[in-house]
Amino acid sequence: MIAWRDELNIGVETVDRQHQELVRSLNEFLEACTQQKGKEKVEETLEFLIGYTVRHFRDEEELMKESRYPVYADHKREHDQFVQEIGELRQQIRDKGPSVLTTIKLNRTLVDWLIRHIQKNDQQFGDFLRTQKA
Numbered sequence: 001m002i003a004w005r006d007e008l009n010i011g012v013e014t015v016d017r018q019h020q021e022l023v024r025s026l027n028e029f030l031e032a033c034t035q036q037k038g039k040e041k042v043e044e045t046l047e048f049l050i051g052y053t054v055r056h057f058r059d060e061e062e063l064m065k066e067s068r069y070p071v072y073a074d075h076k077r078e079h080d081q082f083v084q085e086i087g088e089l090r091q092q093i094r095d096k097g098p099s100v101l102t103t104i105k106l107n108r109t110l111v112d113w114l115i116r117h118i119q120k121n122d123q124q125f126g127d128f129l130r131t132q133k134a
């Protein structure tokens with residue numbers, strides 16, 4: 001489980017709101033896996049997580065393009081990699097079912113990635129937007 005904490009806010013309201021929703025849906029997926037709620041529930045929560053992630057990344061990337069963010073390409077690459085990883089996880093669950101060990105291991109990867117990405121890359125973007133407005 002990830003608990004939302006203030007330092008995860010990047011100071012851009014729409015993005016922060018979406019990040020909180022992203023964390024919420026990731027937690028829901030984690031819970032479905034760790035409590036062994038069954039393949040259907042695991043797949044359902046993962047589908048939601050993937051859909052939400054894709055929409056959120058698209059919105060964030062739009063904001064970046066609008067503000068002519070200079071490291072947009074690098075940032076987008078990170079997003080694309082994450083979407084690919086999460087897609088591989090979906091495939092793995094489809095093929096083999098949500099085995100406890102693989103899901104816990106992969107969940108850690110997702111959580112670590114998300115937290116690191118928000119704190120480093122998204123925070124950088126928040127800082128950039130603030131300098132633009134100043």
Ligand SMILES: [Fe+2]
Nearest residue numbers: 060117121122
């Ligand atoms: Fe991002």
